[in-house]
Amino acid sequence: MxxxxxxxxxxxxxxxxxxxxxxxxxxxxxxxxxxxxxxxxxxxxxxxxxxxxxxxxxxxxxxxxxxxxxxxxxxxxxxxxxxxxxxxxxxxxxxxxxxxxxxxxxxxxxxxxxxxxxxxxxxxxxxxxxxxxxxxxxxxxxxxxxxxxxxxxxxxxxxQSAEAHSNLGIAWLQAGRGDRAVAALRRARALQPQSAGIAYNLAKALDAQLRRGDASADPHLSRQRFEALLDAVKLAPEFAEAHEMLLGTVISPQPQSASFSLLREIAAAYLRLCPPSWRSLALVGSVSVHLYSGTIPEAQAQLGELETEIYQNLGRLPDRFIRNLYSQVLFCLPHLRDDRGANSRLATFMGDRVRGVLDRQLQEPVATAKRANARPAPLKIGCLSAHFRRHSVGWCSRDVLRALSRICPDLYLYSSQAVAGDDLTREFQQFAAKFYQPSRRGEAVIAEIFDEMRRDRLDILIDLDSSTVSVHPEILYRRPAPICLSWLGFDAPYLDDRHYFLADWHTHPAGAERDYPEKLLRMPACFMAVGGFEARGFAESRPWGDRLVYLCVAPGKKLDRALVDAQIQILKQVPHSILLHKGQGDLEIIQEAYGEGCDRHRVERDRVQFLPQTETEEAHRAIYKTVDVLLDSYPYNGGTHNLEALYFELPVVTRVGEQFLSRMAYSFLKTLGIEAGISPTWEDYIDWGIKLGSDRELRAEIRQKLRRSRQPETLSPLWNPEKFARDLYEMLFKIAR
The missing domain is CATH 1.25.40.10 (Tetratricopeptide repeat domain)
Known part of the structure; x- marks a missing residue:
């Protein structure tokens, strides 16, 4: 050996x-x-x-x-x-x-x-x-x-010493030899099957193999990992580390290591055996798995119980689990329910509890960063994101931040995780005065990034990811700059009434302030702007001939069944039309959801076709030139996909809701001066889908209007990141002064 x-x-x-x-x-x-x-x-x-x-x-x-x-x-x-x-x-x-x-x-x-x-x-x-x-x-x-x-x-x-075999497994695991760790810990489990600690250590060793890509040696490793964790929880119901790992692996699975059906099975088993004090964790795990799978009705059915459990028993959890629960619940809510008031109440409740956790954790209040009165303009602005790369946040922020760097020479970009980067990362690095990547991982990056920002003496910090990146809310809460605001990547973090959230009057009409602890800053036109998108690989002819083609780009987590039903009703009323669906999730679940809708409305199943994933975003965007109408998702609209479709002159049908994330496409269309496709109800959504599918002249008129919106003399604010950057800077300058 x-x-x-x-x-x-x-x-x-x-x-x-x-x-x-x-x-x-x-x-x-x-x-x-x-x-x-x-x-x-x-x-x-x-x-x-x-x-x-x-x-x-x-x-x-x-x-x-x-x-x-x-x-x-x-x-x-x-x-x-x-x-x-x-x-x-x-x-x-x-x-x-x-x-x-x-x-x-x-x-x-x-x-x-x-x-x-x-x-x-x-x-x-x-x-x-x-x-x-x-x-x-x-x-x-x-x-x-x-x-x-x-x-x-x-x-x-x-x-026969189970402890020696177990500790040998731990040593092998720390040495980076997951295969030998698994062998030692399996022997330890055989000798002492009632040890929760050994079961947990075996799960950690199996997890290490899966993350290293060693699953090819044994396709059952993922199931064995979950079963070991479930055994640990069953043997020691208050085993906090086992609960934490079980939740983490359920809601953040490695794509190559677990099937959606297995995740749903494990989430259900966890829900059955977890003790009452941990039920909120098991529920959020189950809701998340169903959401990612695309089994939305099951997720929606469990959301109410999860909400009740949080209101009644959140305080029974250790502090670190409250933080984990906060991020995951805030992510799930807008996908499952378009009720701004109810969602806001729950998010604010959880934000209050997280604030208490952070106060206890920090022990002594962190001194608020102050702007030096003698410092002349321009402002020093920092931006925080985990996605300065090929990612929706990267594509949608690049042009504005580049324009902002021309106004504000001291534009610092802070990546909240060290990444190898790609061609988009290199663009960010080129125009930023500073591009910082942390040397640490996990929660250690919080203090590292915060200290770096304080040394840089920022005037403004713009967070691009909100609660979707777990370390960001705490960095913001420590307030590394006198003015902190969230923008673009998600809704507000519902955490601190000293902070701001950047929106517009379409996404957040008058009165929306009541539903946020953060102060709302509204842009004069749209809450975002891009300079355009590149596409490669356009087909010389449409693969589907003269048929009317609808497109829906939505992962399983955005596939509400009312949305599917509305889209099938549109197909039924537009003869010879087809629907192309593209999105990640449990493909069998997604296909069956559409299949059941077709059967219910007596539409041939083959009129819904499913597109594979493309290697690059540029290749994906080529599809917009070969279809006729984009059918947007609800209650969580498409952000980047709607922008791409409109940029490539594709009419969009969108259902407008109450919450920010169900009003994004509405904001885009209003900014462009287009009323066609805006749908307050499902009936309107169906009507617009039928009308745009049936009326070639109307589609041509919209395409012409979209084409004009990109011309220099009639440039829409949606395609004018320079104007957006100027407006944003002026707004921030006034607040800073």
Whole structure:
């Protein structure tokens, strides 16, 4: 069994030796053992101090199965350094492989003695107990290779020790070897099936394999992970870490590691067995899974119970779960219910509770950043997002932020997660005065980004993602700039009455202030603007010939069944028309939803066709030039998709609701001066769908109007990011002063 020794420092004066060692380590990673051995042996000839090379060479011999050579190398090295623990360990493994158990045992014991001496640990006990305790000490000190050796020795002496197998699994997991961790923890579970801790550790090891893409070795890993977590919760109902991991894996599945049907099954099982104090977590997990799947009726049916549970029992949860619940509930609400008042009450209630959590967490209030009175214009503006890349937020913010950078030279962009980036990221980096990416991960980025913003002495902070990125609300709540506002990526975070939310009079008519703790800032035209979109791969002819073609671009989470029913009724009234649907989710569920609608209204099922995903956004946009009418989603409108459709001169039918996210397309159309397609009710939606599908001249008139809206002399504010940036800057300047 190989113990990784890569990365041990080798202090060698010879440049040739260093080059040989670098190549040797590269060959090791490629598992090219012969080449690695040759490089290490060559390095030995170029240095006067081979003591640090021998352990590497011995380990490679071991990997290559050349056990006599591994033994000889260890013995030669131990003459120079008789207390080198890892050499004894490699020697023991090689001796074991050659069936020399007595000599292997002596080598294992020498390795343990050397590690214990190095740690200066006064451990009591003998045999397996001593090795186990030493393993725990080594694991706690971060010496993973040594801990693995100690646990392996403990297991050799006490094969039925579930604790030794479990801790060996933890050590393997921390060493990045998920496969070996899973094997050790499965053995531990077999020995002690009633241990919730072992079940939880097994789930963590399985999760690590799934995230590393190791699922191909066993297609059942995802189910095994969930079953281990469910067992942990069943065995220890108040096991907070198990609840947290179970919820996280249900609502944020790796696409390649879990099917939607499995997620729904696990969410239902969690709901059945969770104790009353954790029921809100199980409910939000179930609602989320149904939402992402596209089983919207089930999600809507459970929303009421979740809402009641939150109002009655939210305070029973630990603080960190309140924060998790807040982000997920705020995300689900606008997808499932268009009731601005009810949604606002629940979001505000949860925002109040999160504010209490953050106050307790911060302990001492963070001093509010203040603008230096003597600082001349222009303002220093920061923007926070996890999506300065190919993402809806990236596409819809790029042009405005570029224009803003021309007005405001001190435009700083802060990415809330370190990403490799893409061509869009590079555009942001080029026009920003500063593009900051954090070095830390998880919640550690909160303090890092906040401190960076405070050092930069921002006047304004614009958050582009709101509650959809879990760390953003806390960064905003700490108030790293005197003026903080949310814009674009989602609704307001419902968290702080000192902050602002950027909207317009179409999305937020008079009186909407009552439903927000944040102050509303309304743009004079639309709440956003773009300069345009690129498309590639237009078809020379329409694949569907002369048929009237409707398009709906909506993932499963936006596919309300009333929407499906309305679209099928439109098809029924427009002969020979077809509907193209494109969107992620459980494809079987989505297809059956449309199929049932067709059966109900006696429309042939093949009049609804389902498009595959495209590799790039540019390829996706080519579809707009080959269809006739876009049928928008509700209660969560399409943002980017509606903008793209209108830019490519496609008439849009949209159902207008109460909440911000069901009024986006309405705002776009009103800004463009187009009334056709605006539908306050489902009856209007159906009527407009039929009218636009049946009236070629009306479609041509709308296309002409959309074409004129992009001309310089008649440029609409929707396509004028320069004007938007000027209006925004003037508004922010007035507030700052």
């Amino acid at each position: 190989r113990i990784n020794q890569t990365g041990v420092g080798v202090e060698i004066a010879s440049d040739r030796a260093i080059a040989d060692l670098e190549r040797a380590e590269q060959f090791q990673r490629q598992e090219n053992w012969d080449a690695a051995i040759a490089c290490y042996r060559r390095a030995l000839t170029h240095t006067g101090d081979p003591g640090e090379i021998y352990p590497h060479l011995a380990a490679v011999y071991l990997d290559a199965g050349q056990y006599p050579e591994a033994i000889a190398t260890c013995q030669q090295a131990l003459k120079r350094d008789p207390n080198r623990a890892e050499l004894y360990h490699t020697l023991a493994i090689a001796l074991d492989a050659l069936d020399r158990p007595d000599a292997a045992t002596r080598a294992y014991d020498r390795a343990l003695d050397a590690w214990q001496q190095a740690l200066q640990l006064p451990l009591r006990g003998t045999g397996g107990d001593r090795a186990f305790k030493l393993g725990n000490a080594l694991l706690a000190s971060g010496r993973l290779d040594a801990a693995i050796c100690a646990y392996q020795r403990a297991i050799a002496l006490q094969p």
